[in-house]
Amino acid sequence: MFVDYYELLEISPNANSETIERVFRYFAMRYHPDNQDTGDESRFSEILEAHNVLKDPAKRASYDIQYKDHLNLRTELAGEAGNNTTIERDVAIQEKLLSLLYVKRRQDVNNPGIGDTEIERLSGCPREHLEFHLWYLKAKGWIGRIENGTFAITVEGIDRANAEHHRDTTTRLLDHAG
Known part of the structure; x- marks a missing residue:
C-alpha cells in the first residue's frame, strides 16, 4: 500500500531538504519512544522511513514517480465520484x-x-x-x-x-x- 510521506510529514512535495530536516526533527522529538508524554513507536518508525526516503535525492526521485501516479489515481477517483x-x-x-x-x-x-x-x-x-x-x-x-x-x-x-x-x-x- 502506498504511503504518502509528504502528508505524513505534513510538508509540500516541493519542500527543500532544510524543511524536511526541520520537520523531521520536530516529529522525531515528539514521537520518539523515549518521550513519556507523546512517544509512539510505530508513528516514529513511519516518520523515520519517510525522512530516509525524502532526504536521499535518488530515493526521493523514485518515490516522486510513485507519488505522482498515486496523485493521478486520487484525482481520477475524485472525478469519477463526482460523476x-x-x-x-x-x-x-x-x-x-x-x-x-x-x-x-x-x-x-x-x-x-x-x-x-x-x-x-x-x-x-x-x-x-x-x-x-x-x-x-x-x-x-x-x-x-x-x-x-x-x-x-x-x-x-x-x-x-x-x-x-x-x-x-x-x-x-x-x-x-x-
Whole structure:
C-alpha cells in the first residue's frame, strides 16, 4: 500500500531538504519512544522511513514517480465520484443482471444459473467491472452461486426486480398522464 510521506510529514512535495530536516526533527522529538508524554513507536518508525526516503535525492526521485501516479489515481477517483452518470450506469448494469437472472430462473426453475462467461457476454460488461456488481448483488442477497458454480437470482432478488419493474411502470404511467 502506498504511503504518502509528504502528508505524513505534513510538508509540500516541493519542500527543500532544510524543511524536511526541520520537520523531521520536530516529529522525531515528539514521537520518539523515549518521550513519556507523546512517544509512539510505530508513528516514529513511519516518520523515520519517510525522512530516509525524502532526504536521499535518488530515493526521493523514485518515490516522486510513485507519488505522482498515486496523485493521478486520487484525482481520477475524485472525478469519477463526482460523476452522476457513473452511478446511473452502475444501477442500470445491476438491474440488467437481475433481469437476466430473473428470466433464466423463470425459463428453467430447475437449472436457473448463468455462468461467469455467459453473464459477461449477455451483460456486455467486462469481467473486471462485473466483479463489483456481482459482489454488490450477492451482498444484498439478491443473487447467489448455486451448486454448479453459476449465478442465480434469489427470492429476494425476484422481489427486488418486481419492485423495480412496478416502480418503472408507475413512473411511465405518471409521465404519460401529464
